[in-house]
Amino acid sequence: MGLFNIRKSTFKHGVHPPEHKEETNGLPIRQFPFAPLIILPMAQHIGAPSQIVVREGQEVTRGQLLAKAGGYVSVPLHAPISGTIRKIANVPTISGKMSMGIYLEAFPASSQEVLEGTPVDVETATAEEILQGIQDAGIVGLGGAAFPTHVKLKVPEGKHCEILMINGIECEPFLTTDHRVMLEQAEDIFTGIEYLLKATGAIRAIIGIEANKQDAADHLEKMIPEGAPVSVKVVPVKYPQGSEKMLITSVLGREVPSGGLPIEVGVVVVNVATTAEIGRLLPHGRGIQERV
Template sequence: MKGVGIAVKNTFRGGVHPAGHKDLSRESRLRLFDPKGEMVFPLSMHIGKPAKPVVKKNDEVKVGQLLAEADGFVSAPIHSSCSGKVKAIEKRRVLGGGMAECIVIDNDGMFTPAEDYTQRTDASKLSNSDIIQRVQKAGIVGLGGAGFPTAVKLQPKNADAIEYVIANGAECEPYLTCNDQLMRIHSNEIAEGLELVLRLFPNAEGVICIEDNKPEAIEAMSRAVSDKPKISVRTMITKYPQGGERSLIQAVAGVDFPTSKLPADVGCVVQNVGTLYAIQRAVLYGEPLFSQCFTITGEAVAEPGNYMVRVGTSYAELLEAAGGVKEGMEIRKALSGGPMMGIAIGSLDIPIQKQNNGLTLLAEDPVEAAEAVMTSCLRCGRCTTVCPMGLTPQLMCDAAVAGDLERYEKKLYGMDCIQCGSCSFACPAKRPLTPTFKQAKAEILEKRKREGGAQK
């Protein structure tokens, strides 16, 4: 599959160059934050079936202890990130504004571990099956935002056909800098995690992709793999959405493929560097996934920084640790993630989940600003030029607004949209293209669900 469709280069088709704003937090070293408040663990913090509780009210738990087991192949177990007592298993408000079943723990502030996570296993004594089982048991999911169970991703139909294992260190989302810091500080661990994954794919080479605005991370990762012939570091052109799975595959393998296919179908497996770090901890030390790197940033934050944050911590408590809201400012927009693909938050009293990697608090609302100057489509074609999927956003928007979802889906391939926001960013008319596509996709999926239920 190498070189099919487009030329191999260190970037991808389309894309935009939003202001990075990474200077707010990029030099803030990762530090562990131990929360004091109650901890909330949604049973569905991954793609697939929600986990099934194995604890009950009033049970005593410790750090790393299993709270809920995977309920199916595409599911992931959940472990406690604190010690204390189970307060309740009930519906709580979560990211997105809805209510979801959660395990609530009264945090005792001691963070007593369930096991010793300092004893290292000899990797040479582990089989491929052992590696996958340890990843699954640890509850590792993709930490780049999607939350797909990693053990499933590591078991494609044909492991021998995988040519590239791509480590995603691009961190192209504006404002976020936690992966940059993770690569600077834990480069050796990330490299070991990638080596463990490469053992599963005998014909693959490892490629660590980092945008060229992270020179310290590039240097650290290059040192870490200098004695590893199957792994190389690729410096990528800084452009959004370089960190998208398909964008990386375009840049590394020269392969362009539709969303109907998976990366494994074109010989690639992509893992975020945070996921590889978690794999190293799980396989070599038996440590479950109960914390991840996280950036809290934005002009409205008093002390932007990078943290190793425990799953279940509330956004509100982490904001307190970052000095709260900057004096003289107010939060006009709160986003889980960054400004391009982040999810707007109405309340910070919700838990941080496994796949969350940032909180951006803005002193100005870019959506309000865009709405104030929005005009009709200018037919300039900029949205089409920047779309990394090669779609026609202006026509997709017209179809969605007109309610012609069949044209949107079947003629314009609207379901291939990855909702990266590049078209909205580039639009001089300030049309809400990406929100319109999100709504259209949701309506199409809901229709499919209804029709599927009716057929049963």
């Protein structure tokens, strides 16, 4: 399936704030130096906090499980660096509230290789096994909400997912992380889409991208695997185009009922960076320990 541009296709109203994306949209992704000490709150996501399974003084390897999921609407936490657990105590979160947290001191000479786990084979795994693999990897929505992805992907009984919508809009000023992910991690994105199609039962996927990222749209169009039920849709630049309900209206002309979810109109929406992480982590059984 090919790229198609319908620039007049969009939702009503919206605003056009200054974009300020040119400062970073041309810069390649680089590895940030590992900090000597990392503080990890257990409440980094929507839902129940993660439950710590390590102890003070314990040495851990990057990618090792530090905390298990605190319930269904929760995810585990994996070590972002190899090092030593120096302290377990209450720490402040970005919300201003307190949470139990881990103080992890890095090994100064470590190569920081990531621990491998049990791979999830997209060819043989069931939808439930893929959802479990996504939860085990600690994957949450990377578009900002940090809602556990396995919960979002679970199609309620009596509902049907027809279309998987991959959200590559990134309409907020200054932000260019999704833009760079689409340019540099296309293979991971399409691997992630393969997992997501099977997990949701969707028959096709559409990648939505704003017109100010035409290079990413062109690149992904060229990278679509032969025969894959995937297309790319470019939509006008406007805020809040990246809101999933607005995106569905722009791309499909469907309106999600007030108070309803996208599945009410046969759609599941997943952020493009989240999709790339699924494609990067599940084939190796790894837990998420970094993001762009």
